[in-house]
Amino acid sequence: MEIKDVDNAIDAGRRRFLTTAAIAVAGAHLGAMRAAPMQSGAANGFGVHQINAGLLNIGYADEGRREAPAVVLLHGWPYDIHSFLDVTPRLVAAGYRVIVPYLRGYGTTRFLSNGTFRNGQPAAVATDTVELMNALGIERATIAGFDWGARTADIIAALWPERCKGLVSVSGYLIGGQAAGRMPLSPAAEYQWWYQFYFATERGRAGYDANRREFAKLIWQLASPEWRFDEATFERSASAFENPDHVDVVIHNYRWRMGIAEGEAKYDDFERRLAASPLIAVPSITLEGDANGAPHPTPAAYATKFSGKYTHRTITGGIGHNLPQEAPAAFAQAILDVDAQ
Numbered sequence: 001m002e003i004k005d006v007d008n009a010i011d012a013g014r015r016r017f018l019t020t021a022a023i024a025v026a027g028a029h030l031g032a033m034r035a036a037p038m039q040s041g042a043a044n045g046f047g048v049h050q051i052n053a054g055l056l057n058i059g060y061a062d063e064g065r066r067e068a069p070a071v072v073l074l075h076g077w078p079y080d081i082h083s084f085l086d087v088t089p090r091l092v093a094a095g096y097r098v099i100v101p102y103l104r105g106y107g108t109t110r111f112l113s114n115g116t117f118r119n120g121q122p123a124a125v126a127t128d129t130v131e132l133m134n135a136l137g138i139e140r141a142t143i144a145g146f147d148w149g150a151r152t153a154d155i156i157a158a159l160w161p162e163r164c165k166g167l168v169s170v171s172g173y174l175i176g177g178q179a180a181g182r183m184p185l186s187p188a189a190e191y192q193w194w195y196q197f198y199f200a201t202e203r204g205r206a207g208y209d210a211n212r213r214e215f216a217k218l219i220w221q222l223a224s225p226e227w228r229f230d231e232a233t234f235e236r237s238a239s240a241f242e243n244p245d246h247v248d249v250v251i252h253n254y255r256w257r258m259g260i261a262e263g264e265a266k267y268d269d270f271e272r273r274l275a276a277s278p279l280i281a282v283p284s285i286t287l288e289g290d291a292n293g294a295p296h297p298t299p300a301a302y303a304t305k306f307s308g309k310y311t312h313r314t315i316t317g318g319i320g321h322n323l324p325q326e327a328p329a330a331f332a333q334a335i336l337d338v339d340a341q
Contacts, residue, residue, distance in 0.1 A: 054131030059101070069096055069141075080102060083324045087331050110243075122253075127267070140164070141165060161280075166284065167285070172305075173277075178275070212246070216234075220322070223322065226320060283338050283341040288312070290314055291318045294320075
């Protein structure tokens, strides 16, 4: 797979060493990890732990030595922690502790109180990750993600840079606000966001609730038109959408982003800062698949939003929206490289 690197400032010698180590150990580690007994709440491939963090009891995978440098991997919609199943052993083999949480509304993550608003606004989702790091005693981590996970990672890098050693973000800079979300786009661009308009209606909420698996599979196919995933791969992730809060969180996320649903006042200061499109100063690598069928900005549109060491890579070979699962070696390598900066 070819990686087009527009910034050659990365230490090539360290990159070769880390890549060789990861490849040598990853296969054996992956086999052992997949064969290991699952803990309570686990799905095939990951042992899932649970911990109270902020408003949630969060389900998360935790691989590698506890004292090792930490990497936090964040999934998107409609995906789950298994997007990182083949990324994780590569990072563990290179000497990292890897944390992969289910976002609120997914998998085994649950709200601690029935009375908590099932809020999907980006600042709330990002706060969950910081709370998880606090609960695990992780002061600083390299943070990487795609889709909702990329947006969350971007927000943490912008609002809490002291907690973010480095950033890997698929589709680049995804920070925005409600004012921007209210602005109309060109008809062609609006067409790509068809599901947002569907979710804006009560018919859409009911339809998504009744057809979660069918809806998710359609999005997988549209967003990654060249990815030939099998039924077992899809079903392994689809079980995460049976979370009792899933529909509420997803619908609120998209309605909030369109400016037709209110958030919570406690996040207002964060959202004001994010609406100003703050620069990201931590070392960053952005990635894009050459066959991403989901709406996404061009790399040129966000290059100036990264004020620190910055690289963009286009990953070729028919790679779509779920880049970590479709190109795990390239995704893991970006994390190793940004950490070396």
